[in-house]
Amino acid sequence: MRPLARFAVTLLAAAALCLYGAAMCMAQEPATGAASAPPQKPAQSDSAGAPALKLTLQDALARARKNSVAFQSALTDSAIARQDRFQAAGALLPSVTYNNLAWYTQLNKTSSPIFIANNAAHEYLSQANIHESIDLAGVSSFRRTAALAAAAKARAEIASRGLVVTLVQDYYSVAAAQQKVVSAQKAADEGDRFLKLTQDLEHGGEVAHSDVIKAELQANERRRGLQEAQLSWLNARLDLAVLIFPDFNENFEVTDDLHAPAPLPTLGEVQQQAARDNPDVRAALENARASGFDVTGARAGYLPSLTVDYWYGIDAPQFAVNGPGGVSNLGSSAAATLNIPIWNWGATQSRIKQAQLRRDQAKRELSLAQRKLLAEIKSLYSEAETALNELGGLDRSAQLAEESLRLTTLRYKGGEATVLEVVDAQTTYAQSSAAYQDGAVRYRVALANLQTLTGVLTTP
Numbered sequence: 001m002r003p004l005a006r007f008a009v010t011l012l013a014a015a016a017l018c019l020y021g022a023a024m025c026m027a028q029e030p031a032t033g034a035a036s037a038p039p040q041k042p043a044q045s046d047s048a049g050a051p052a053l054k055l056t057l058q059d060a061l062a063r064a065r066k067n068s069v070a071f072q073s074a075l076t077d078s079a080i081a082r083q084d085r086f087q088a089a090g091a092l093l094p095s096v097t098y099n100n101l102a103w104y105t106q107l108n109k110t111s112s113p114i115f116i117a118n119n120a121a122h123e124y125l126s127q128a129n130i131h132e133s134i135d136l137a138g139v140s141s142f143r144r145t146a147a148l149a150a151a152a153k154a155r156a157e158i159a160s161r162g163l164v165v166t167l168v169q170d171y172y173s174v175a176a177a178q179q180k181v182v183s184a185q186k187a188a189d190e191g192d193r194f195l196k197l198t199q200d201l202e203h204g205g206e207v208a209h210s211d212v213i214k215a216e217l218q219a220n221e222r223r224r225g226l227q228e229a230q231l232s233w234l235n236a237r238l239d240l241a242v243l244i245f246p247d248f249n250e251n252f253e254v255t256d257d258l259h260a261p262a263p264l265p266t267l268g269e270v271q272q273q274a275a276r277d278n279p280d281v282r283a284a285l286e287n288a289r290a291s292g293f294d295v296t297g298a299r300a301g302y303l304p305s306l307t308v309d310y311w312y313g314i315d316a317p318q319f320a321v322n323g324p325g326g327v328s329n330l331g332s333s334a335a336a337t338l339n340i341p342i343w344n345w346g347a348t349q350s351r352i353k354q355a356q357l358r359r360d361q362a363k364r365e366l367s368l369a370q371r372k373l374l375a376e377i378k379s380l381y382s383e384a385e386t387a388l389n390e391l392g393g394l395d396r397s398a399q400l401a402e403e404s405l406r407l408t409t410l411r412y413k414g415g416e417a418t419v420l421e422v423v424d425a426q427t428t429y430a431q432s433s434a435a436y437q438d439g440a441v442r443y444r445v446a447l448a449n450l451q452t453l454t455g456v457l458t459t460p
Helices: 002-035 057-067 069-091 136-203 209-244 267-277 279-302 347-413 419-454
Strands: 053-055 095-104 122-134 252-254 305-316 330-339
Touching: 053 057, 057 069, 057 136, 057 209, 069 136, 136 209, 136 252, 136 279, 136 347, 136 419, 209 252, 209 419, 267 347, 267 419, 279 347, 347 419
Parallel strands: 053 252
Antiparallel strands: 095 122, 122 305, 305 330
């Protein structure tokens, strides 16, 4: 019976080992299958089957300009400033009004009006009045509002260029996030393939179980990286959707190529365009001009002002063109008034002092804007130049990392590399791919920042 007992024990042990191996395989298969699934797009808010809206950068920019509250607020301020200028111009021109008035005055015992300023018991006035006021303060007010309108227009241009920077960053962040999902999917698939390879080699007795453990840890890390990349893609799409759509809409695709050639203008071109088209300097310059007209308007308080009026119509006891006996009630009169300021307890001098303080501050702000422009030209151009120079190296690094991963995996299959080398190659590939996408976005944003100085947006 002892040989039979030993044989039975051997069979039971073999069966147990087979069951254990089958359980291990079943435990690995769901994770492998889950990681190899293609990346899922973020949930769409539109009805199923609706074609996605394809957006170029220019399309997205046009939508953002319509829907950006900050940009529309700047446009509204500019439009209001233009209306202020129109009103100030109208104040310099003659005005025409038509006045109608009826008086009733109590009579005394002699049938004369009690109030000496009144002409009769019943007096009717119906006259057209042309009024003109000639005053240096009015001219200065018009010039001031014209300068402020130009400054508001420049601020609207600043808001427009700032919106471009935000839009470019959000737009290409979506494109980069989508590329990162693709790279993360490739890394996850590679991690699963390497895990399967180590398991096969372990079953053949060629590698230790520690290699399988390390490969499984790496595969899990790559799956988590894929999930994080998908989340980043979703968040980038939501940020762009909020910026460009008046209602919430996720059913869109960005079509511009993140890696399409985008030339960098020369430093001389940037300096020339910035000197001519920079809205910050233009706004500061117009504010300085407006403050100068404030001083002129305040000094006008020392000068005389002339007012001229002309009336035509009736001023008679009857509300009629002709009075008793057919006498015409129509007539005209004119008046000219010259107001000469004499004394107002220093109020004019105080207003002049206020205006001079504002003018001096506006000049300091203009000087600061000019200095900042020179500094920003060098800083932003250096940023764009550095990003462009690094972009080529990042592209090459991503290509080398992918090739290194392929070769290291082949060497591992041949027993010439360790599992740590393969894991390191996988990590390097994932990091270099993400860095390449981030570098491309950085260059695009740097170009957009340059256009805030030049007004020229470089697009593919």
